[in-house]
Amino acid sequence: MQYQGVLKKMQTENTNPVNYYLIMGNDFLHMNQLIDKEVHIEFIGYQCLACGENKKIYRQGYCYDDFYKVPQAADWIMKPELSKAHLDIEDRDLAYEKKVQLQPHIVYLANSSNVKVGVTRKTQVPTRWIDQGAHEALEIVEVPNRYLAGITEIALKEHVSDKTNWRKMLKNDIEDVNLIAHREALKEYIPEEAKSYFIADNDETHIHFPVSKYPEKLKTLNLDKTPAYDGVLKGVKGQYLIFEDDTVFNVRSWEGYVVRISLL
Known part of the structure; x- marks a missing residue:
């Protein structure tokens, strides 16, 4: 077939x-x-x-041509802190940027090879974690736009990784950790603009792969x-x-x- x-x-x-x-x-x-x-x-x-x-x-x-034209490949995709739609400023396509950036975003902790911090749209939970090969994850902040999520990630990655070791993830060379304890330890580093969006009472999501x-x-x-x-x-x-x-x-x-x- x-x-x-x-x-x-x-x-x-x-x-x-x-x-x-x-x-x-x-x-x-x-x-x-x-x-x-x-x-x-x-x-x-x-x-x-x-x-x-x-x-x-x-x-x-x-x-090559489209990579430098389409809004889906703009710098703010990989660097949420560069988002400007909340300021009504266009990068490549303001209508698209408003649609994507001006919606609830989650800052999360995920463990696929080590504990890392990341950003995703709320609608992409838990898909984003699955795509990263995370066996456990936890939302820590829910903000109304991508920019706030981006600056929160920038602040937190001073204290926790924002990278996944894909080799360890694929070898299943992992350990379970207490993400709630990590969340509490990171709470003080959340920027002032995002502190009121801290999520204090949720549980870890556990993911199993075939x-x-x-x-x-x-x-x-x-x-x-x-x-x-x-x-x-x-x-x-x-x-x-x-x-x-x-x-x-x-x-x-x-x-x-x-x-x-x-x-x-």
């Missing part, structure tokens, strides 16, 4: 374990059902997520260097496919690439 389509990040359901779906054109693959089965992945071409043309992907699923075997010595699948690959799928964590030979494939890193997937 073959499927062909442009890669986009997998859709998820926070069940136990998480259900993963890879959308392929008008069809989809339920990745959980492919665990312990042999899969063939073959690079076919490109399809920019903005213009739809077969142009080499530059970053985040976009061709993995039957974790890798020991990681090898990353690079479609530019290896346009065709066969492997037995052993699990999915974050946005990574994990294979029996310790190869891992980050679906999100290859957005905009058109692939053919065959079940062998």
